[in-house]
Amino acid sequence: MNGFDPSKPFNRLPKLPPTVDLETRAILKKCVPVHAALAALRERGRQIPDQTVLINAIPLMEAKDSSAIENIVTTNDALFRDASLKEDSGADPATKEAARYRAALHHGFVALDKRPISTKSAVDICRELKGVDLDVRRVPGTTLKNHPRQEVIYTPPQGEDLLRDLLANWETFLNAETDIDPVVRMAAAHYQFEAIHPFVDGNGRTGRVLNILFLIQEGLLDQPTLYLSRYILKHRADYYRLLLEVTTKDAWEPWILFMLDGVESTARWTTEKVGAVHDLIEATAQYVRDAAPKIYSRELIDAIFTQAYCRIGNVVELKVAKREAASKYLQQLVRIGILREEKVGREKLFLNFRYLQLLGNDDNHYEALPVSNSNISPRRSSDAIEDH
Ligand SMILES: Nc1ncnc2c1ncn2[C@@H]1O[C@H](COP(=O)(O)OP(=O)(O)OP(=O)(O)O)[C@@H](O)[C@H]1O
């Protein structure tokens, strides 16, 4: 230990970059498959014709898992249903919290066009995901405790000026010209952000949104469609332990390797998922074209993948059809086994249940599509005669 006392504010938190080498042999070696995995994800993502499909789905899953780290538990089902409804949907608090995370991720993504990641971006993200008008901590008393014993394991620095100074250094490290690999920089900056712990609450989630935004800023992702919180949730104990060991033992290498592995494995997982989504969209399009050619349009197919729970209003908003026709189309998709109708209050929701199944599992499985007539090989006329 370096004289670290978990119960005292860690005002000696060193600035970035760390004095230890961030690019050890092991780290540099690991960067190779990480970049290959990110490139594969970008490539696969671009094959989906309507990009809103992915922007709607993957961040929702990311929101669910990132919020679950804080023990805010919601389900894919509730989240996707809520996403298709209006603000006052009466969703449970956990679902609303995850929906706010997704909104913070989305707005952070849009804001990247205007300015690079900064202290202000962090404040904006945290405000949005907590739903309150907060700012950098001014009062003492923030501590990190372990579960379930509730012992204080870390006390972040204290004093607004010090926090702002550390954040300014963090911001410079993220945006300065450097030849340190961007994924390594993301990992180092994530530790630093969590160690600064600028807010009373929401630091973990804000930091995880910032990770994704930084990869986009660096051109390693096109969209906020890396499901990184999945890995962090699965390895939560390691995540906490490794963060603490950077503070107590200067153990940067295991921390960086952990985050690199997280980016690589979630990039691969997300690539597979996006591939399966692509296949399901194409198979659905083909089936609807055969089974209900009169209502088929590419826009209609995109609409039921943009909203896994689709309302008639969504189809109208997407300019696929006017209200009466939209209602008819969705009913017809129910009849041919593509959607299921659900009533929530007075509202009718049309559930793209295969899509939700696919998003909700690891093996990319979903119920087989019905067999359309034209998929059955046409009978020869002589067969038809024999039937009589
Ligand atoms: N030893 C540590 N040093 C610095 N940061 C840590 C340490 N252990 C955990 N953390 C970070 O603190 C976060 C929790 O802080 P906080 O409660 O403010 O965030 P949150 O978003 O509300 O919660 P959560 O991350 O659990 O969803 C963890 O997610 C992790 O990122």
Ligand SMILES: [Mg+2]
């Ligand atoms: Mg918290």
